[in-house]
Amino acid sequence: MSGINDREKGFENKFAHDQEIEFKANARRCKLLGLWAAEKMGMDGQEAEAYAKTVVVADFEEAGDDDVFRKVRGDFDAKGVELSDHLLRKQMDDLLIKAREQIRSEG
Structure with missing residues (x-):
């Protein structure tokens, strides 16, 4: 029985670790997206960091992801940045992949 409990505990620990990695990757993706969007809107330095x-x-x-998409889409529209919804979502997806790679390489 102990072996089954150990195995179950191992799965629980892996799941918790994977969830933590995904949470960090999502936060990192949002920051990267914010910096990218800030640049598109002509921001830099502290202003870009604050926007991110x-x-x-x-x-x-x-x-x-809809809340993040709506935020950036609305800000782009307000600033007159022309970018299709498709390209914005693609950038979000690409940056999530990049963020996951960064998080995994740090750990």
Whole structure:
């Protein structure tokens, strides 16, 4: 019985670790997206960093990526940045892959 319990505990630990990695990757992706979007809107330095933080915070509004998408899409529209929804979502996907790689390489 002990072997089964150890195996179950191992799966639980792996699941918790994977969830932590994914949480960190999502936060990193939002920051990277915010910095990228800030550059598109003509921001740099502290202004770009501050904007990136607002994108990270936007991710806590609801589950999934729609809250982040709406935030950046709305800001792009307000600033007159022309970029299709498809390309914005593709950038979000690409940056999530990059963020996962960065997080894994740090650990």
